[in-house]
Amino acid sequence: MTYKTDLPVMLPMKRREAEPFLSLKMWYILPIALLAILGPNLVVAQSTPESQSPIAVLLNWAPLLLKGFIFNLVISVSAMALGTFVGAILGLGQISLFAPTRHSSWFVTQFFRNAPWLVLLFFAMFLLPFEINLFGFKIPFPDWFKAILGLSLPVMANVSEIVRGAVRSLPSGQWEAAESLAYTRLQTLWLIILPQCVKRMLPPWMNLYSILTMATVLASIVGVNEVMTLTGQALASEGGRPDLLAPFYGFVLLLFFIYCYPIAKFTVWLETKYAVIS
Amino acid sequence: MSWTPADPMVSLKNVHKSFGDLKVLNGVSLDVMKGDVICIIGPSGSGKSTLIRCVNALNDIQQGSILVEGQEVNDPKLDKLELRKKVGMVFQQYNLFPHKTALQNVMMAPIRVLKQDKAQAEETARGLIKKVRLEGKENAYPGELSGGQQQRVAIARSLAMRPDVILFDEVTAALDPETVGEVLQTIKDLAEDGMTCILVTHEMAFAREVADHIYFTDRGVIVEHGPPETFFQNAQDPRTKEFLSQIL
Numbered sequence: 001m002t003y004k005t006d007l008p009v010m011l012p013m014k015r016r017e018a019e020p021f022l023s024l025k026m027w028y029i030l031p032i033a034l035l036a037i038l039g040p041n042l043v044v045a046q047s048t049p050e051s052q053s054p055i056a057v058l059l060n061w062a063p064l065l066l067k068g069f070i071f072n073l074v075i076s077v078s079a080m081a082l083g084t085f086v087g088a089i090l091g092l093g094q095i096s097l098f099a100p101t102r103h104s105s106w107f108v109t110q111f112f113r114n115a116p117w118l119v120l121l122f123f124a125m126f127l128l129p130f131e132i133n134l135f136g137f138k139i140p141f142p143d144w145f146k147a148i149l150g151l152s153l154p155v156m157a158n159v160s161e162i163v164r165g166a167v168r169s170l171p172s173g174q175w176e177a178a179e180s181l182a183y184t185r186l187q188t189l190w191l192i193i194l195p196q197c198v199k200r201m202l203p204p205w206m207n208l209y210s211i212l213t214m215a216t217v218l219a220s221i222v223g224v225n226e227v228m229t230l231t232g233q234a235l236a237s238e239g240g241r242p243d244l245l246a247p248f249y250g251f252v253l254l255l256f257f258i259y260c261y262p263i264a265k266f267t268v269w270l271e272t273k274y275a276v277i278s
Numbered sequence: 279m280s281w282t283p284a285d286p287m288v289s290l291k292n293v294h295k296s297f298g299d300l301k302v303l304n305g306v307s308l309d310v311m312k313g314d315v316i317c318i319i320g321p322s323g324s325g326k327s328t329l330i331r332c333v334n335a336l337n338d339i340q341q342g343s344i345l346v347e348g349q350e351v352n353d354p355k356l357d358k359l360e361l362r363k364k365v366g367m368v369f370q371q372y373n374l375f376p377h378k379t380a381l382q383n384v385m386m387a388p389i390r391v392l393k394q395d396k397a398q399a400e401e402t403a404r405g406l407i408k409k410v411r412l413e414g415k416e417n418a419y420p421g422e423l424s425g426g427q428q429q430r431v432a433i434a435r436s437l438a439m440r441p442d443v444i445l446f447d448e449v450t451a452a453l454d455p456e457t458v459g460e461v462l463q464t465i466k467d468l469a470e471d472g473m474t475c476i477l478v479t480h481e482m483a484f485a486r487e488v489a490d491h492i493y494f495t496d497r498g499v500i501v502e503h504g505p506p507e508t509f510f511q512n513a514q515d516p517r518t519k520e521f522l523s524q525i526l
Contacts, residue, residue: 171371171373182358187391191390
Protein backbone atom coordinates (compact mmCIF):
# COMPACT_ATOMS: atom_id res chain seq x y z
CA MET A 1 0.00 0.00 0.00
CA THR A 2 1.38 3.42 -0.91
CA TYR A 3 0.32 6.79 0.41
CA LYS A 4 0.51 10.10 -1.31
CA THR A 5 2.29 12.22 1.22
CA ASP A 6 4.74 15.04 1.64
CA LEU A 7 5.65 14.11 5.19
CA PRO A 8 9.36 13.27 5.23
CA VAL A 9 8.89 10.44 7.75
CA MET A 10 6.40 8.73 5.47
CA LEU A 11 8.69 8.69 2.45
CA PRO A 12 10.57 5.48 1.69
CA MET A 13 13.99 5.45 3.26
CA LYS A 14 16.85 6.03 0.92
CA ARG A 15 20.46 5.91 1.93
CA ARG A 16 22.17 9.13 0.98
CA GLU A 17 25.71 8.72 -0.22
CA ALA A 18 28.16 11.33 0.93
CA GLU A 19 29.17 13.60 -1.94
CA PRO A 20 32.93 13.42 -2.44
CA PHE A 21 34.73 16.73 -2.27
CA LEU A 22 34.28 18.54 -5.61
CA SER A 23 32.85 15.24 -6.84
CA LEU A 24 36.35 13.84 -7.07
CA LYS A 25 36.23 10.08 -7.11
CA MET A 26 39.15 7.94 -6.11
CA TRP A 27 39.51 6.24 -9.47
CA TYR A 28 40.12 9.62 -11.18
CA ILE A 29 43.70 9.12 -10.08
CA LEU A 30 43.93 6.46 -12.77
CA PRO A 31 43.62 8.73 -15.84
CA ILE A 32 45.71 11.38 -14.07
CA ALA A 33 48.53 8.91 -13.50
CA LEU A 34 48.29 7.64 -17.06
CA LEU A 35 48.38 11.19 -18.36
CA ALA A 36 51.45 11.84 -16.25
CA ILE A 37 53.16 8.77 -17.62
CA LEU A 38 52.20 9.15 -21.25
CA GLY A 39 51.84 12.93 -21.58
CA PRO A 40 55.54 13.81 -21.78
CA ASN A 41 55.99 11.41 -24.70
CA LEU A 42 53.99 13.74 -26.86
CA VAL A 43 56.39 16.53 -26.08
CA VAL A 44 59.54 14.51 -26.53
CA ALA A 45 58.70 13.81 -30.14
CA GLN A 46 59.72 17.37 -30.94
CA SER A 47 62.84 17.48 -28.78
CA THR A 48 66.32 16.06 -29.33
CA PRO A 49 66.23 12.89 -31.39
CA GLU A 50 69.10 11.02 -29.70
CA SER A 51 67.43 10.77 -26.27
CA GLN A 52 65.02 7.91 -25.60
CA SER A 53 61.31 8.64 -25.12
CA PRO A 54 60.24 8.83 -21.45
CA ILE A 55 58.07 5.75 -21.76
CA ALA A 56 60.99 3.71 -23.06
CA VAL A 57 63.19 4.90 -20.18
CA LEU A 58 60.45 4.07 -17.71
CA LEU A 59 60.07 0.58 -19.17
CA ASN A 60 63.80 0.04 -18.71
CA TRP A 61 63.56 0.94 -15.06
CA ALA A 62 60.16 -0.59 -14.36
CA PRO A 63 61.45 -4.02 -13.17
CA LEU A 64 63.72 -2.36 -10.61
CA LEU A 65 60.99 -0.02 -9.43
CA LEU A 66 58.62 -2.93 -9.14
CA LYS A 67 61.13 -4.75 -6.97
CA GLY A 68 61.35 -1.65 -4.79
CA PHE A 69 57.58 -1.56 -4.54
CA ILE A 70 57.49 -5.19 -3.46
CA PHE A 71 59.97 -4.21 -0.75
CA ASN A 72 57.46 -1.56 0.37
CA LEU A 73 54.84 -4.26 0.63
CA VAL A 74 57.18 -6.48 2.64
CA ILE A 75 57.80 -3.60 5.03
CA SER A 76 54.07 -2.88 5.29
CA VAL A 77 53.08 -6.50 5.92
CA SER A 78 55.83 -7.00 8.50
CA ALA A 79 55.11 -3.75 10.32
CA MET A 80 51.41 -4.59 10.30
CA ALA A 81 51.98 -8.08 11.68
CA LEU A 82 54.31 -6.87 14.40
CA GLY A 83 52.16 -3.85 15.25
CA THR A 84 48.98 -5.94 15.35
CA PHE A 85 50.53 -8.52 17.64
CA VAL A 86 51.92 -6.03 20.14
CA GLY A 87 48.94 -3.69 19.72
CA ALA A 88 46.46 -6.46 20.52
CA ILE A 89 48.29 -7.19 23.76
CA LEU A 90 48.41 -3.49 24.54
CA GLY A 91 44.70 -3.13 23.77
CA LEU A 92 43.85 -5.95 26.14
CA GLY A 93 46.13 -4.28 28.68
CA GLN A 94 43.92 -1.20 28.37
CA ILE A 95 40.91 -3.16 29.60
CA SER A 96 42.79 -4.98 32.33
CA LEU A 97 41.27 -4.96 35.80
CA PHE A 98 44.74 -4.39 37.23
CA ALA A 99 45.08 -0.61 37.37
CA PRO A 100 48.85 -0.29 36.77
CA THR A 101 48.60 -2.44 33.61
CA ARG A 102 45.58 -0.49 32.44
CA HIS A 103 47.15 2.91 33.01
CA SER A 104 50.53 2.10 31.53
CA SER A 105 48.91 0.51 28.46
CA TRP A 106 46.77 3.58 28.06
CA PHE A 107 49.79 5.85 28.32
CA VAL A 108 51.88 3.92 25.79
CA THR A 109 48.94 3.83 23.40
CA GLN A 110 48.25 7.54 23.64
CA PHE A 111 51.92 8.43 23.37
CA PHE A 112 52.51 6.57 20.13
CA ARG A 113 49.11 7.35 18.68
CA ASN A 114 49.67 11.06 18.93
CA ALA A 115 53.18 11.09 17.51
CA PRO A 116 53.96 11.86 13.85
CA TRP A 117 54.87 8.68 11.99
CA LEU A 118 57.97 10.24 10.49
CA VAL A 119 59.29 11.22 13.91
CA LEU A 120 58.77 7.68 15.16
CA LEU A 121 60.59 6.40 12.11
CA PHE A 122 63.56 8.69 12.76
CA PHE A 123 63.44 7.67 16.37
CA ALA A 124 63.80 3.99 15.42
CA MET A 125 66.41 4.72 12.76
CA PHE A 126 68.81 6.75 14.80
CA LEU A 127 68.34 5.42 18.30
CA LEU A 128 68.68 1.74 17.46
CA PRO A 129 72.21 0.42 16.93
CA PHE A 130 73.19 -0.92 13.51
CA GLU A 131 74.01 -4.25 15.14
CA ILE A 132 73.70 -5.82 18.54
CA ASN A 133 76.02 -8.17 20.38
CA LEU A 134 74.25 -11.17 21.75
CA PHE A 135 76.41 -13.83 23.43
CA GLY A 136 79.31 -12.97 21.17
CA PHE A 137 77.21 -13.07 18.00
CA LYS A 138 76.84 -9.90 16.04
CA ILE A 139 73.25 -9.59 14.90
CA PRO A 140 72.99 -6.85 12.29
CA PHE A 141 70.14 -4.38 12.43
CA PRO A 142 69.72 -3.33 8.81
CA ASP A 143 67.90 -0.11 7.92
CA TRP A 144 64.87 -1.87 6.53
CA PHE A 145 64.46 -3.78 9.78
CA LYS A 146 64.60 -0.56 11.75
CA ALA A 147 62.03 0.92 9.37
CA ILE A 148 59.71 -1.99 10.14
CA LEU A 149 60.15 -1.39 13.86
CA GLY A 150 59.65 2.34 13.49
CA LEU A 151 56.48 1.99 11.43
CA SER A 152 55.07 -0.73 13.67
CA LEU A 153 54.98 1.69 16.61
CA PRO A 154 52.08 3.82 15.37
CA VAL A 155 50.39 0.69 14.04
CA MET A 156 50.66 -0.83 17.49
CA ALA A 157 49.09 2.20 19.13
CA ASN A 158 46.25 2.33 16.61
CA VAL A 159 45.54 -1.41 16.87
CA SER A 160 45.49 -1.01 20.63
CA GLU A 161 42.74 1.59 20.31
CA ILE A 162 40.85 -0.52 17.77
CA VAL A 163 40.85 -3.47 20.17
CA ARG A 164 39.84 -1.36 23.15
CA GLY A 165 37.08 0.36 21.19
CA ALA A 166 35.69 -2.90 19.84
CA VAL A 167 35.60 -4.51 23.28
CA ARG A 168 33.94 -1.42 24.76
CA SER A 169 31.37 -1.35 21.98
CA LEU A 170 29.88 -4.68 22.99
CA PRO A 171 26.82 -4.42 25.22
CA SER A 172 27.65 -4.95 28.91
CA GLY A 173 25.02 -7.68 29.00
CA GLN A 174 27.46 -9.99 27.25
CA TRP A 175 29.92 -9.60 30.12
CA GLU A 176 27.20 -10.04 32.73
CA ALA A 177 25.79 -13.15 31.08
CA ALA A 178 29.25 -14.68 30.92
CA GLU A 179 29.96 -13.71 34.53
CA SER A 180 26.71 -15.20 35.75
CA LEU A 181 27.63 -18.47 34.00
CA ALA A 182 30.86 -18.57 36.04
CA TYR A 183 33.22 -18.05 33.11
CA THR A 184 36.59 -16.71 34.19
CA ARG A 185 37.55 -13.31 32.84
CA LEU A 186 40.04 -14.86 30.47
CA GLN A 187 37.46 -17.33 29.15
CA THR A 188 34.94 -14.53 28.77
CA LEU A 189 37.38 -12.51 26.69
CA TRP A 190 38.60 -15.40 24.60
CA LEU A 191 35.34 -17.30 24.01
CA ILE A 192 32.71 -14.60 24.08
CA ILE A 193 34.00 -11.05 23.73
CA LEU A 194 36.87 -11.25 21.24
CA PRO A 195 35.15 -13.51 18.67
CA GLN A 196 32.40 -10.89 18.47
CA CYS A 197 34.94 -8.10 18.17
CA VAL A 198 36.79 -9.48 15.16
CA LYS A 199 34.02 -8.41 12.79
CA ARG A 200 34.00 -4.94 14.27
CA MET A 201 37.76 -4.62 14.17
CA LEU A 202 38.28 -5.77 10.59
CA PRO A 203 37.28 -2.59 8.73
CA PRO A 204 39.32 -0.14 10.83
CA TRP A 205 42.22 -2.57 10.84
CA MET A 206 42.26 -2.79 7.05
CA ASN A 207 41.96 0.95 6.83
CA LEU A 208 45.01 1.21 9.02
CA TYR A 209 46.87 -1.22 6.78
CA SER A 210 46.10 0.93 3.76
CA ILE A 211 47.42 4.01 5.50
CA LEU A 212 50.51 2.12 6.60
CA THR A 213 51.24 0.89 3.09
CA MET A 214 51.14 4.43 1.79
CA ALA A 215 53.32 5.56 4.68
CA THR A 216 56.08 3.08 3.84
CA VAL A 217 57.49 5.61 1.37
CA LEU A 218 58.56 7.61 4.43
CA ALA A 219 61.35 5.06 4.70
CA SER A 220 62.96 6.67 1.62
CA ILE A 221 63.80 9.69 3.75
CA VAL A 222 65.95 7.53 5.97
CA GLY A 223 67.60 5.76 3.04
CA VAL A 224 65.84 2.41 2.80
CA ASN A 225 65.95 1.09 -0.78
CA GLU A 226 62.23 1.13 -1.35
CA VAL A 227 60.38 2.36 -4.40
CA MET A 228 60.75 6.11 -3.78
CA THR A 229 64.46 5.86 -3.11
CA LEU A 230 64.95 3.81 -6.25
CA THR A 231 62.89 6.23 -8.29
CA GLY A 232 65.08 9.07 -7.12
CA GLN A 233 68.21 7.13 -7.99
CA ALA A 234 66.85 6.14 -11.40
CA LEU A 235 66.01 9.75 -12.20
CA ALA A 236 69.46 10.86 -11.09
CA SER A 237 71.22 8.29 -13.23
CA GLU A 238 69.20 9.44 -16.26
CA GLY A 239 70.79 12.82 -15.77
CA GLY A 240 67.84 14.48 -14.09
CA ARG A 241 65.76 14.88 -17.24
CA PRO A 242 62.75 16.96 -16.18
CA ASP A 243 60.47 15.24 -18.67
CA LEU A 244 61.00 11.97 -16.75
CA LEU A 245 59.69 13.27 -13.41
CA ALA A 246 56.00 12.99 -14.18
CA PRO A 247 56.12 9.51 -15.77
CA PHE A 248 58.27 8.05 -12.99
CA TYR A 249 56.32 9.43 -10.06
CA GLY A 250 53.09 8.75 -11.93
CA PHE A 251 54.18 5.15 -12.19
CA VAL A 252 54.78 4.95 -8.43
CA LEU A 253 51.37 6.50 -7.79
CA LEU A 254 49.81 3.94 -10.05
CA LEU A 255 51.45 1.05 -8.21
CA PHE A 256 50.12 2.23 -4.87
CA PHE A 257 46.71 2.89 -6.32
CA ILE A 258 46.42 -0.57 -7.83
CA TYR A 259 47.32 -2.11 -4.49
CA CYS A 260 45.43 0.12 -2.06
CA TYR A 261 42.23 0.88 -3.92
CA PRO A 262 40.86 -2.69 -3.81
CA ILE A 263 41.62 -2.77 -0.08
CA ALA A 264 39.68 0.45 0.45
CA LYS A 265 36.77 -0.87 -1.63
CA PHE A 266 36.74 -4.13 0.29
CA THR A 267 36.80 -2.25 3.61
CA VAL A 268 33.79 -0.18 2.63
CA TRP A 269 32.00 -3.36 1.61
CA LEU A 270 32.79 -4.99 4.95
CA GLU A 271 31.64 -1.89 6.82
CA THR A 272 28.23 -1.84 5.14
CA LYS A 273 27.87 -5.59 5.53
CA TYR A 274 28.54 -5.64 9.26
CA ALA A 275 26.78 -2.37 9.94
CA VAL A 276 23.51 -3.98 8.85
CA ILE A 277 23.96 -7.16 10.85
CA SER A 278 25.08 -5.78 14.19
CA MET B 279 28.14 -24.01 61.08
CA SER B 280 27.32 -25.84 57.90
CA TRP B 281 24.30 -25.35 55.75
CA THR B 282 21.53 -27.94 55.65
CA PRO B 283 18.54 -28.03 53.28
CA ALA B 284 16.33 -27.11 56.24
CA ASP B 285 18.01 -23.67 56.35
CA PRO B 286 17.05 -20.93 53.89
CA MET B 287 18.76 -21.43 50.53
CA VAL B 288 19.12 -17.68 50.10
CA SER B 289 19.01 -15.42 53.08
CA LEU B 290 19.32 -11.63 52.98
CA LYS B 291 19.75 -9.70 56.18
CA ASN B 292 19.64 -5.92 56.39
CA VAL B 293 21.17 -5.41 52.94
CA HIS B 294 22.26 -1.87 52.06
CA LYS B 295 23.44 -0.80 48.64
CA SER B 296 24.01 2.57 47.08
CA PHE B 297 25.34 3.81 43.77
CA GLY B 298 27.32 6.86 44.80
CA ASP B 299 24.91 9.05 46.74
CA LEU B 300 21.87 7.18 45.55
CA LYS B 301 20.64 4.69 48.13
CA VAL B 302 19.07 1.81 46.27
CA LEU B 303 18.63 -0.81 48.98
CA ASN B 304 17.90 0.37 52.48
CA GLY B 305 17.97 -2.64 54.73
CA VAL B 306 16.34 -5.51 52.87
CA SER B 307 15.84 -8.87 54.55
CA LEU B 308 14.25 -11.95 53.05
CA ASP B 309 14.57 -15.72 53.15
CA VAL B 310 14.08 -18.19 50.33
CA MET B 311 13.69 -21.87 51.16
CA LYS B 312 14.68 -24.67 48.82
CA GLY B 313 11.96 -25.21 46.21
CA ASP B 314 10.36 -21.82 46.87
CA VAL B 315 9.25 -19.52 44.12
CA ILE B 316 9.27 -15.93 45.25
CA CYS B 317 8.26 -12.89 43.25
CA ILE B 318 9.53 -9.42 43.92
CA ILE B 319 7.25 -6.68 42.66
CA GLY B 320 7.23 -2.95 43.01
CA PRO B 321 7.44 0.34 41.12
CA SER B 322 10.39 1.00 38.78
CA GLY B 323 13.43 2.28 40.54
CA SER B 324 12.53 0.57 43.76
CA GLY B 325 15.68 -1.58 43.70
CA LYS B 326 14.18 -4.91 42.61
CA SER B 327 16.74 -5.71 39.94
CA THR B 328 19.62 -4.50 42.08
CA LEU B 329 18.38 -6.75 44.84
CA ILE B 330 18.64 -9.95 42.83
CA ARG B 331 21.85 -8.88 41.09
CA CYS B 332 23.42 -8.72 44.53
CA VAL B 333 22.58 -12.36 45.12
CA ASN B 334 25.05 -13.58 42.49
CA ALA B 335 27.51 -10.78 43.21
CA LEU B 336 26.99 -8.91 39.93
CA ASN B 337 26.58 -5.94 42.27
CA ASP B 338 28.36 -5.72 45.59
CA ILE B 339 26.69 -4.45 48.73
CA GLN B 340 27.93 -1.97 51.31
CA GLN B 341 26.35 -3.43 54.40
CA GLY B 342 24.46 -6.49 55.55
CA SER B 343 24.68 -10.14 54.76
CA ILE B 344 23.65 -12.35 51.86
CA LEU B 345 23.94 -16.08 52.48
CA VAL B 346 23.60 -18.52 49.61
CA GLU B 347 23.52 -22.06 50.99
CA GLY B 348 25.32 -20.74 54.02
CA GLN B 349 28.04 -19.04 52.01
CA GLU B 350 28.51 -15.32 52.66
CA VAL B 351 28.36 -13.30 49.44
CA ASN B 352 29.36 -10.02 51.10
CA ASP B 353 32.92 -11.19 51.64
CA PRO B 354 35.97 -9.86 49.81
CA LYS B 355 37.43 -13.38 49.76
CA LEU B 356 34.31 -14.80 48.12
CA ASP B 357 34.95 -17.29 45.31
CA LYS B 358 32.55 -15.71 42.81
CA LEU B 359 32.91 -18.54 40.33
CA GLU B 360 31.80 -21.13 42.90
CA LEU B 361 28.86 -18.94 43.90
CA ARG B 362 27.76 -18.48 40.28
CA LYS B 363 27.82 -22.20 39.62
CA LYS B 364 25.06 -22.45 42.23
CA VAL B 365 23.11 -19.37 41.20
CA GLY B 366 21.77 -19.10 37.66
CA MET B 367 20.51 -15.90 36.12
CA VAL B 368 18.21 -14.94 33.26
CA PHE B 369 18.24 -11.35 32.03
CA GLN B 370 15.67 -8.98 30.62
CA GLN B 371 17.66 -8.62 27.39
CA TYR B 372 18.35 -12.40 27.10
CA ASN B 373 22.08 -11.69 26.52
CA LEU B 374 22.62 -14.78 24.42
CA PHE B 375 25.99 -15.00 22.73
CA PRO B 376 25.12 -13.95 19.16
CA HIS B 377 28.06 -15.74 17.53
CA LYS B 378 27.00 -19.13 18.86
CA THR B 379 24.02 -21.29 17.95
CA ALA B 380 21.26 -22.03 20.43
CA LEU B 381 22.78 -25.44 21.19
CA GLN B 382 26.28 -23.99 21.62
CA ASN B 383 24.93 -21.28 23.90
CA VAL B 384 23.48 -23.96 26.14
CA MET B 385 26.35 -26.45 26.16
CA MET B 386 29.32 -24.09 26.18
CA ALA B 387 29.40 -23.26 29.88
CA PRO B 388 29.04 -26.90 31.07
CA ILE B 389 31.97 -27.85 28.85
CA ARG B 390 34.20 -24.88 29.55
CA VAL B 391 33.30 -24.07 33.12
CA LEU B 392 32.17 -27.37 34.63
CA LYS B 393 34.61 -29.34 32.41
CA GLN B 394 31.90 -31.79 31.45
CA ASP B 395 32.46 -34.37 28.77
CA LYS B 396 31.49 -32.86 25.41
CA ALA B 397 29.16 -35.62 24.25
CA GLN B 398 27.41 -35.73 27.59
CA ALA B 399 27.05 -31.93 27.71
CA GLU B 400 25.57 -31.94 24.22
CA GLU B 401 23.06 -34.60 25.15
CA THR B 402 22.01 -32.63 28.23
CA ALA B 403 21.79 -29.45 26.16
CA ARG B 404 19.57 -31.10 23.55
CA GLY B 405 17.35 -32.36 26.36
CA LEU B 406 17.07 -28.86 27.82
CA ILE B 407 16.24 -27.33 24.46
CA LYS B 408 13.50 -29.90 24.17
CA LYS B 409 12.35 -29.02 27.67
CA VAL B 410 11.94 -25.35 26.75
CA ARG B 411 10.06 -26.52 23.65
CA LEU B 412 12.55 -25.40 21.04
CA GLU B 413 13.22 -28.69 19.32
CA GLY B 414 14.49 -28.09 15.80
CA LYS B 415 16.03 -24.72 16.71
CA GLU B 416 19.30 -26.21 17.99
CA ASN B 417 21.36 -24.82 15.14
CA ALA B 418 19.64 -21.45 14.87
CA TYR B 419 21.62 -18.36 15.82
CA PRO B 420 20.06 -15.99 18.37
CA GLY B 421 19.48 -13.42 15.62
CA GLU B 422 17.22 -15.90 13.85
CA LEU B 423 15.00 -16.48 16.88
CA SER B 424 12.13 -14.42 18.26
CA GLY B 425 12.49 -12.70 21.61
CA GLY B 426 10.48 -15.37 23.37
CA GLN B 427 12.54 -18.13 21.79
CA GLN B 428 15.78 -16.40 22.71
CA GLN B 429 14.61 -16.02 26.28
CA ARG B 430 13.80 -19.72 26.46
CA VAL B 431 17.27 -20.55 25.16
CA ALA B 432 18.63 -18.29 27.89
CA ILE B 433 16.64 -20.23 30.47
CA ALA B 434 17.98 -23.51 29.08
CA ARG B 435 21.49 -22.08 29.15
CA SER B 436 21.11 -21.23 32.80
CA LEU B 437 19.61 -24.67 33.58
CA ALA B 438 22.53 -26.43 31.90
CA MET B 439 24.75 -25.34 34.78
CA ARG B 440 22.44 -27.26 37.20
CA PRO B 441 22.05 -24.28 39.53
CA ASP B 442 20.34 -24.61 42.88
CA VAL B 443 18.52 -21.34 42.44
CA ILE B 444 17.73 -19.21 39.39
CA LEU B 445 17.28 -15.44 39.37
CA PHE B 446 14.88 -14.01 36.79
CA ASP B 447 15.35 -10.30 36.17
CA GLU B 448 12.18 -8.99 34.48
CA VAL B 449 12.55 -11.69 31.87
CA THR B 450 9.35 -10.86 30.01
CA ALA B 451 9.67 -7.07 30.06
CA ALA B 452 11.37 -6.84 26.63
CA LEU B 453 9.12 -9.37 24.91
CA ASP B 454 6.29 -8.95 22.46
CA PRO B 455 3.00 -9.59 24.26
CA GLU B 456 2.27 -12.73 22.24
CA THR B 457 5.54 -14.39 23.28
CA VAL B 458 5.28 -13.58 26.99
CA GLY B 459 3.06 -16.60 27.58
CA GLU B 460 5.54 -19.16 26.27
CA VAL B 461 8.31 -17.86 28.54
CA LEU B 462 6.04 -17.77 31.58
CA GLN B 463 4.96 -21.33 30.81
CA THR B 464 8.61 -22.40 30.79
CA ILE B 465 9.20 -20.79 34.19
CA LYS B 466 6.03 -22.41 35.49
CA ASP B 467 7.31 -25.81 34.36
CA LEU B 468 10.51 -25.17 36.27
CA ALA B 469 8.65 -24.12 39.39
CA GLU B 470 6.60 -27.30 39.23
CA ASP B 471 9.80 -29.32 38.96
CA GLY B 472 10.82 -27.87 42.30
CA MET B 473 13.44 -25.36 41.10
CA THR B 474 14.08 -22.53 43.54
CA CYS B 475 13.28 -19.31 41.70
CA ILE B 476 13.57 -15.64 42.57
CA LEU B 477 11.69 -13.52 40.09
CA VAL B 478 11.48 -9.81 39.57
CA THR B 479 8.35 -9.34 37.53
CA HIS B 480 5.55 -7.05 36.46
CA GLU B 481 3.29 -9.95 35.51
CA MET B 482 0.86 -9.84 38.44
CA ALA B 483 -1.41 -12.63 37.28
CA PHE B 484 1.60 -14.86 36.81
CA ALA B 485 3.06 -13.94 40.20
CA ARG B 486 -0.24 -14.77 41.80
CA GLU B 487 -0.35 -18.14 40.08
CA VAL B 488 3.20 -19.45 40.61
CA ALA B 489 4.62 -17.62 43.61
CA ASP B 490 4.80 -19.13 47.06
CA HIS B 491 5.55 -15.75 48.47
CA ILE B 492 5.37 -12.20 47.20
CA TYR B 493 7.55 -9.30 48.26
CA PHE B 494 6.62 -5.72 47.51
CA THR B 495 9.52 -3.27 47.47
CA ASP B 496 9.45 0.49 47.35
CA ARG B 497 12.34 2.93 47.74
CA GLY B 498 14.79 0.24 48.71
CA VAL B 499 12.83 -1.46 51.45
CA ILE B 500 10.41 -4.37 51.57
CA VAL B 501 7.12 -2.72 52.38
CA GLU B 502 5.01 -5.82 52.65
CA HIS B 503 5.16 -9.51 51.92
CA GLY B 504 3.01 -12.57 52.16
CA PRO B 505 1.54 -15.50 50.27
CA PRO B 506 -0.19 -14.40 47.05
CA GLU B 507 -3.80 -14.78 48.25
CA THR B 508 -3.34 -12.58 51.29
CA PHE B 509 -1.05 -10.20 49.48
CA PHE B 510 -3.36 -9.44 46.57
CA GLN B 511 -6.64 -9.51 48.47
CA ASN B 512 -5.67 -8.11 51.78
CA ALA B 513 -2.79 -5.69 51.36
CA GLN B 514 -2.27 -3.61 54.47
CA ASP B 515 0.24 -0.91 53.62
CA PRO B 516 -1.09 2.17 51.79
CA ARG B 517 1.89 2.08 49.37
CA THR B 518 1.08 -1.51 48.40
CA LYS B 519 -2.57 -0.65 47.98
CA GLU B 520 -1.77 2.29 45.78
CA PHE B 521 0.59 0.23 43.61
CA LEU B 522 -1.89 -2.60 43.25
CA SER B 523 -4.74 -0.26 42.41
CA GLN B 524 -2.66 1.24 39.62
CA ILE B 525 -1.55 -2.03 38.17
CA LEU B 526 -4.53 -4.37 38.59
